[in-house]
Amino acid sequence: MKTIDLGPGPGGAAYVTILNDSLVEGPETFTVTLSAPSAGTQLTAGPFSTAIVTINSDDSGIAMAAATASVLESVGVVPITVVRCGPGTGVFAVNYATANGTAIAGTHYVPYAATLVWEDGDTAPKVVNIPIIDLPGANPSRTFSVALSTPAGGPLGSPSSTTVTILDDDNTLQFSAPTATVTEGATSVTLTVTRSGALANAAFVSWSTADGTAVAGTDFGVPGNSAPFTGMFNWDAGDASPKSFAIAIIDDALSEGTKTFTVNLLNAWGAGATIGATPTATVTLADNDAGFVFAVAEYLVNENGASVAVAVSRIGSAVSPANVTWTTHNVSAISGTDFGVAGNVAARTGVLSWGLNDAAPKVISIPILNNAIVQGSRTFFIALSAPSAGMTVGTPSMAFVTIADDEAPPAAVQFSATKYVVNEAAGTATLTVNRLGPDFAIPVSVGYTMTAGSAIATNDFTLSAGTLSWLPGDETPKAIVIPITNDAATESPEQFKVTLSSPSPGVAIVAPFVATVAVEDDDEVFPLDGLIPVGWVIPAGATTGWHVSNDSGAFEGVYQMRTDTVYDGESAGIEVTGTYQAGTASFRYKVSSELNFDYLRFFVDGVEQAKFSGTTVTGWTLFSVPVPAGLHTFRWLYAKDVNGSIGSDAAWIDAVTLPALQ
Secondary structure, eight states: OOOOOOTTSSOOOOOOOOOOOSOOBOOEEEEEEOOOOOTTOOOOOSGGGEEEEEEOOOSOEEEESOSEEEEETTSSEEEEEEEEESSOOSOEEEEEEEEESSSOBTTTBOOOEEEEEEOTTOOOOEEEEEEBOOOSSOOOOEEEEEEEEEEESSOBOBOOEEEEEEEOOOEEEEESOSEEEEETTSSEEEEEEEEEEOOSSOEEEEEEEEOSSSOBTTTBSSTTOOSOOEEEEEEOTTOOOOEEEEEEBOOOSOOOOOEEEEEEEEEEESTTEEEOSOOEEEEEEEOOSOEEEESOSEEEEETTSSEEEEEEEEESOOSSOEEEEEEEEESSSOBTTTBSSTTOOSOOEEEEEEOTTOOOOEEEEEEBOOOSOOOOOEEEEEEEEOOOTTOEEOSSOEEEEEEEOOSOOSEEEEESOSEEEEEGGGSEEEEEEEEEOSOOSSOEEEEEEEEESSSOBTTTBOOOOEEEEEOTTOOOOEEEEEEBOOOSOOOOOEEEEEEEEOOOTTEEEOSOOEEEEEEEOOSOOSSGGGSOOTTOBOOTTOSBOEEEEOOSOOSSSSOEEEEOOOOTTOEEEEEEEEEEOSEEEEEEEEEESOTTSSOEEEEETTEEEEEEOOTTOOSOEEEEEEEOSEEEEEEEEEEOOSSOOOSOSEEEEEEEEOOOBO
C-alpha cells in the first residue's frame, strides 16, 4: 500500500516500481485501486478509481497468453493465444500440439498439431482455434491441454501450455421416480420432474398422460373427458428446483382391481435441455372397493386337456367372510358336449367362499370333454353373480374359455391379410379370402359380417353381410367387394372390421379371420389446394426453400410439402410467423437421408424442438408440441452436411396443424 500526497495542486501520480526480470513471460497484469481519501475528500465513482496495469515482457521468446481457459461444450471452437515477447527482431517459430487430459481427442475435441511462425518485426499474437465437440446429454467437465515445443529464434517462456476445461451446457429433465401408487379414494397423485446438469439457460419440457388399464375421464383426470391430461414446465436460467404436478383421481364404486396409466415426458427444449433416463412414470391405482373379478378375462385350452382352471380374485378389504356365485354359459361350446359332465346339458354353477382375512384367489375347475368330431374352436364363458352384501362384481365379470379342436379339419378358410388399406377415392375395397386344404373335394362356405369403427356405415362404407362358397375342387380365392363412400370431409384415416363366421360343417376358420379396412382420406388439409400457404417464407440463412409436391404417398389428400433440391453443405428452409392462441403444433414428416446425417430440424422461436434423419424414416410419423399463446415463428430446416450420403436427400411434411391465430 502506498499513500499519495496530492497537495494543493491539480493532481499527482502514484508511482509503482516495475521489476525487470530475465524471464520470457506472457503479458502479466496487476491492479492499482484508490481508497481511504483524506477528510473532506471523496473518490469519484466509476472506472477511474481502479487501474489495471499490463506488463509486457522485454525478454525475447514465445509463451502462452494464459495458463488456463474454460469454454462451454457448445462454443464451437476455443481460441488459444500464443504471444511473442521482446522487441520482435528476427524470425521466431514454435510447434504446438493438443494432448488428452480427461477430455479425449475425437470425442470431446478435435486434435491439432502445427507450427506457428513470426517474421522479422512481427510481434502480433497468434491464435490457434481448437474445435470443441458438443455431446448430447449431461456430462462432467473435462480437460485437455495445448503445449508449445521446439522453439526457434528464442526460448520458450512461461506458461508454455494452456489447460482447457470443457464445461457441460446440457441439462437433464426426468421424473424423480419411475412409479407412483395411489389409492382410488385419494384426491390426486403428485408426480415430480427434476432438472440436473448445466443451468446457464432456460429449459422447458411438456408431458402427457397415456391410458393403460386406467382410462382418462373414467379413472383419472376430468370425469367424462377422455382426452389425455397434458401440461408443460419451464425453468429459468439458474433454476434447479423440482417441478410437481397433480393428476386428479376419480373414485368410482366398481370393483376393478389394480389399474395403471403412464405419464410421459414428450419434448424438451431450451439450449442443452434433454430428457433423461426416466422419461415415463407409471401410476398404479389401488382399488378401494370390495368385490370380485376374474384374474384373466380369456383362456385357451386344448380339447384333449382334462380341465381349465379359471381364477377369481377378491378385491378390497378382507376383514369379513365373503362369497360369490359363478355360472357357465354356452356360446359355440355346449355344456354336456364340449365341457362339464358328458350328457348333462345343465349349466355348471357353484359358490366360491373366502374366510376371515382371506384374500387369496379361488379357482373354478371346469372339465373339458374330448370328442372325435371336427368342429373347430368353440367358446363358452363363466359369469360372476350374487356377491356378499356390501360387495360388487367388478371388471372383468366374465371369463371366456376357448376350446381348441384337436382334430385336423379337412378344410379351412382365412383372410389373405389382417389389414387392407384403400383410398376413399378408389370406390371399393377388395378383401381376399383363401381356402386351405388338405381336402379340396368337399364344398366349402363361410359367412362374413362387418362392424363399423371410426369409419361409419353409409357415411364411409356400405355395411353388408354375405356368404362365400367354393364348389368341390375349387381352390380359387374369393373376394369381398365393399363400396367405399368418397365424401368431401377432411378427416384422418378411418377403420372398420370384417369378420368371417358360420363355416360349413367340418370347415375351420383360422387366423386371420378378422380383417381391418383402413380408409384413407383424399381431401386436402395441408397444403390446401396444392398451394404454399400464405405467409410461409424461406428463412434467412437457408440456401433454398420448399415446394408443394404431388409425390405418391401423401399422408392425406394428394399434396405434401417437399424440400427443393439441396447439395452438400446447403439447406432448405421454410417458416411462418404469427400471433397464435395457446394450443398444439403438429405435423407429419418423412426424411430420406443417411442415419444421423442430413437432419430435418423443427424450431419454435429459434429453439430446436426435434431433429429427424435416417433412411428408415420412410413412413409418415407424427410430431407435436404444446405452444403457449403469443407471437411465434415455426421453422422447418433440412440441411445436408459436407459428406456424400445415401438416400433421396429430401424431407417431406404434411398435415401441418398450428394453433388458431389470435
